[in-house]
Amino acid sequence: xxxEIWGEILLKDGQTRYFxxxxxxxxxxxxxxxxxxAHGYKDELKGKIKAENPPPKxxxxxxxxxxxxxxxxxxxxxxxxxxxxxxxxxxxxxxNTQIRIFSRIPIWVRISLANNDYQLIEMPxxxxxxxxxxxxxxxxxxxxxxxxxxxxxxxxxxKSYVVTCPILVTNKSTEELNFERFCFRVERLSxxxxxxxxxxxxxxxxxxxxxxxxxxxxxxxxxxxxxxxxLLTPPRKQIKKSLxxxxxxxxxxxxxIFGR
Amino acid sequence: xxxxQHFISEISSYFADGTFKLILKVALxxxxxxxxxxxxxxxxxxxxxxxxxxxxxxxxGKLIFYSGLVILIITVMGQLGISLAPLLGAAGIVxxxxxxxxxxxxxxxxxxxxxxxxxxxxxxxxxTINNTTGVVLSxxxxxxxxxxxxxxFVRIPNEMIIKTEVTNVTRFxxxxxxxxxxVAYKEDIGRVRELLMDVAEKNQxxxxxxxxxxxFDAFGASSIDLLFLVWAPSKEYILLKNTIQEEVxxxxxxxxxxxxxxxxxxxxxxxxxxxxxxxxGKDHKKAGDEEA
Numbered sequence: 001x002x003x004e005i006w007g008e009i010l011l012k013d014g015q016t017r018y019f020x021x022x023x024x025x026x027x028x029x030x031x032x033x034x035x036x037x038a039h040g041y042k043d044e045l046k047g048k049i050k051a052e053n054p055p056p057k058x059x060x061x062x063x064x065x066x067x068x069x070x071x072x073x074x075x076x077x078x079x080x081x082x083x084x085x086x087x088x089x090x091x092x093x094x095x096n097t098q099i100r101i102f103s104r105i106p107i108w109v110r111i112s113l114a115n116n117d118y119q120l121i122e123m124p125x126x127x128x129x130x131x132x133x134x135x136x137x138x139x140x141x142x143x144x145x146x147x148x149x150x151x152x153x154x155x156x157x158x159k160s161y162v163v164t165c166p167i168l169v170t171n172k173s174t175e176e177l178n179f180e181r182f183c184f185r186v187e188r189l190s191x192x193x194x195x196x197x198x199x200x201x202x203x204x205x206x207x208x209x210x211x212x213x214x215x216x217x218x219x220x221x222x223x224x225x226x227x228x229x230x231l232l233t234p235p236r237k238q239i240k241k242s243l244x245x246x247x248x249x250x251x252x253x254x255x256x257i258f259g260r
Numbered sequence: 261x262x263x264x265q266h267f268i269s270e271i272s273s274y275f276a277d278g279t280f281k282l283i284l285k286v287a288l289x290x291x292x293x294x295x296x297x298x299x300x301x302x303x304x305x306x307x308x309x310x311x312x313x314x315x316x317x318x319x320x321g322k323l324i325f326y327s328g329l330v331i332l333i334i335t336v337m338g339q340l341g342i343s344l345a346p347l348l349g350a351a352g353i354v355x356x357x358x359x360x361x362x363x364x365x366x367x368x369x370x371x372x373x374x375x376x377x378x379x380x381x382x383x384x385x386x387x388t389i390n391n392t393t394g395v396v397l398s399x400x401x402x403x404x405x406x407x408x409x410x411x412x413f414v415r416i417p418n419e420m421i422i423k424t425e426v427t428n429v430t431r432f433x434x435x436x437x438x439x440x441x442x443v444a445y446k447e448d449i450g451r452v453r454e455l456l457m458d459v460a461e462k463n464q465x466x467x468x469x470x471x472x473x474x475x476f477d478a479f480g481a482s483s484i485d486l487l488f489l490v491w492a493p494s495k496e497y498i499l500l501k502n503t504i505q506e507e508v509x510x511x512x513x514x515x516x517x518x519x520x521x522x523x524x525x526x527x528x529x530x531x532x533x534x535x536x537x538x539x540x541g542k543d544h545k546k547a548g549d550e551e552a
Contacts (some may be wrong), residue, residue: 084469129461130493132467144469
């Protein structure tokens with residue numbers, strides 16, 4: 001098994017490389033001028049997993065490119081959908097209060113050709129279930145994640161397959177903010193690497209009240225000790241630095257009332 | 261020779277009085293205008309489809325094409341010296357006659373206008389009308405065209421759609437699947453609930469929110485009937501339906517939860533006492549004796 005998954009990897013003809021990160025098991029091969037990729041997850045793969053070959057249940061996918069390159073790049077990247085992040089323990093923020101919490105999000109793996117950056121595949125390191133954020137009439141599809149919403153990371157286990165996201169929450173309303181769950185739009189965040197662990201730039205959420213949209217600002221501020229040169233992956237979307245959007249409100253009451 | 265000269269003089273007079281020029285002019289108008297109209301129709305379709313929806317693209321394309329066609333006909337008639345006034349007068353009389361003869365068509369046209377204004381569905385939506393379910397191919401002046409999932413073409417008159425209940429399956433982005441689950445009376449319902457929630461959580465198409473719901477529906481004749489309500493994106497509804505029921509069956513088999521079939525228990529007087537059996541006849545034989 002290879003330990004260092006991130007970065008550029010030169011595949012030798014006929015040789016198989018095997019990586020594991022989070023629940024993901026990944027096999028890479030260069031054969032007949034094609035890149036071969038196979039992957040599976042811990043709960044799907046039964047029995048002893050061999051580095052030379054994936055289990056028969058796991059199928060290879062093949063890519064042929066005019067560059068005929070065996071040099072590939074593996075990058076960590078944020079999930080391809082926003083996340084509805086649930087706080088493990090309900091956190092209530094009183095009016096006119098500002099707090100900083102840390103939320104850890106499982107990363108995805110992006111595999112591309114190193115010479116022309118042609119993207120081959122993206123896959124999560126941990127399979128997340130999907131959820132709906134909004135009303136039954138309109139909303140958006142998100143992944144569902146749970147967070148401890150930590151204030152201090154010193155006691156947290158170090159995990160190589162999560163990215164730590166600092167979030168500054170400001171309650172500017174006159175009511176209490178129940179920070180039970182929120183929609184975290186990660187597509188505008190970058191990933192930085194320090195000592196084998198991943199960090200994101202800061203997100204600021206300003207809550208104005210239950211019936212108003214919250215301001216979500218990608219401040220670009222980096223966590224202490226992280227510098228711009230440690231940037232590993234730019235954001236998926238580089239459109240806006242801020243947006244006013246529904247972040248806390250969900251409306252599913254009628255799905256309970258009209259059970260039938 | 262005289263015949264040839266006569267032919268030449270005829271042709272010359274044709275050119276001289278301008279009839280040929282007129283025909284050429286009309287032909288030129290038609291030859292230029294129709295391709296332009298087709299181009300405009302294509303552009304309008306693409307533009308409105310891209311900016312709004314295929315439904316609007318189709319409507320805009322038709323509006324431009326038919327408006328252009330009417331203008332073309334009026335222009336050609338003007339060139340040919342045909343006055344519109346007597347035609348319009350005649351159209352009034354013919355219109356009354358046609359109106360009586362084509363009530364159904366007119367009703368369909370008016371219903372079509374209501375459909376366009378009300379927009380209960382759009383092109384590419386999946387709808388159910390009576391017992392027909394299919395993808396909307398087009399919403400036209402007289403009818404709506406559907407493609408059913410077994411690849412049949414269905415034409416439904418607009419008038420019928422206005423009068424009938426229409427279900428738009430894909431109007432909203434998420435949809436709920438209602439599974440009816442029956443378990444034996446001996447089973448622990450709390451345990452069954454846990455197992456069903458576990459199945460929903462692990463199913464790749466089900467959504468975590470709106471949360472799956474389990475409703476104790478009824479004490480059935482042979483089973484306790486539960487409703488297992490799970491949400492999925494509308495596009496993945498059929499995948500959810502197909503997988504989750506299989507997964508429930510597999511989970512119940514794995515955990516020894518009985519899915520009962522309809523059965524009847526017979527008691528004679530009291531459930532605690534066995535049914536008394538009386539043997540009739542002196543020379544009764546065991547079953548199968550004669551065959552042996």
